[in-house]
Amino acid sequence: MPAYVINEIVVTEPTRFQTYADRVPAILKQYGGEYVIRGGAPERVDGPGPPDKLVVLRFASREAARAWRNSPEYLAILPIREATSTSRVYIVDGYEA
Numbered sequence: 001m002p003a004y005v006i007n008e009i010v011v012t013e014p015t016r017f018q019t020y021a022d023r024v025p026a027i028l029k030q031y032g033g034e035y036v037i038r039g040g041a042p043e044r045v046d047g048p049g050p051p052d053k054l055v056v057l058r059f060a061s062r063e064a065a066r067a068w069r070n071s072p073e074y075l076a077i078l079p080i081r082e083a084t085s086t087s088r089v090y091i092v093d094g095y096e097a
Contacts, residue, residue: 008053011085
């Protein structure tokens with residue numbers, strides 16, 4: 001079953017954050033992930049205002065998503081994201097009819 005990583009991001013230091021963002025695609029590809037949404041400008045329809053950026057990643061499974069998230073390559077750049085933004089991150093199973 002596919003799984004999705006959803007990241008709601010508020011960037012506080014755009015220049016430094018970009019160094020993180022530039023390094024993610026290669027790591028993502030290495031673990032079989034792909035972007036569904038990358039930083040699209042969310043539009044509020046209902047509820048509280050959206051974050052600055054929204055990123056949705058697709059993986060073959062929840063296990064693959066966790067392997068990417070816990071990989072040495074990703075953990076090496078995670079401190080950059082943590083220092084330059086605030087985030088809420090979720091792993092969610094996809095829907096299969």
